[in-house]
Amino acid sequence: MVTPVIELSRIEKEYPGVKPLDKVDFAVRPGEIHALLGENGAGKSTLIRVMGGAIKPNGGNMTYLGKPVSWQSPKQARAAGIHVIHQELALFPELSVAENILVDAQPRNGLGLISGR
Numbered sequence: 001m002v003t004p005v006i007e008l009s010r011i012e013k014e015y016p017g018v019k020p021l022d023k024v025d026f027a028v029r030p031g032e033i034h035a036l037l038g039e040n041g042a043g044k045s046t047l048i049r050v051m052g053g054a055i056k057p058n059g060g061n062m063t064y065l066g067k068p069v070s071w072q073s074p075k076q077a078r079a080a081g082i083h084v085i086h087q088e089l090a091l092f093p094e095l096s097v098a099e100n101i102l103v104d105a106q107p108r109n110g111l112g113l114i115s116g117r
């Protein structure tokens, strides 16, 4: 079977009085697009923050490209290739989707200009 790009196994995250992530299993394989659906407070943002390195889970395992990972920061996850695009207040409507995704890491050409390619 194809190695998942990212795989979460029995991920747990608990806050005082609430446990939004209770042994969550989730995997994304190459080329897949997933939509994570759930009511307000279901734990969607918490799960994304775990994958993006913004919070550490209390339990469970995560692999990225087949290797165990435990992100120490969003910067570390980003350097590995995980970009989190937040939906609220942080998008530039006049830029393309690609430009929004790479807004903090615009690829440059030999002249130091942003590379359209």
Ligand SMILES: Nc1ncnc2c1ncn2[C@@H]1O[C@H](COP(=O)(O)OP(=O)(O)O)[C@@H](O)[C@H]1O
Binding pocket: 015, 016, 018, 020, 038, 039, 040, 041, 042, 043, 044, 045, 046, 047
């Ligand atoms: N930093 C935090 N401290 C305490 N509770 C939190 C924190 N972040 C999220 N929660 C709680 O965890 C649950 C899941 O929140 P969240 O992941 O934001 O849900 P969703 O994105 O699906 O609406 C909610 O009950 C929320 O109040």
Ligand SMILES: [Mg+2]
Binding pocket: 044, 045, 046
């Ligand atoms: Mg949310």
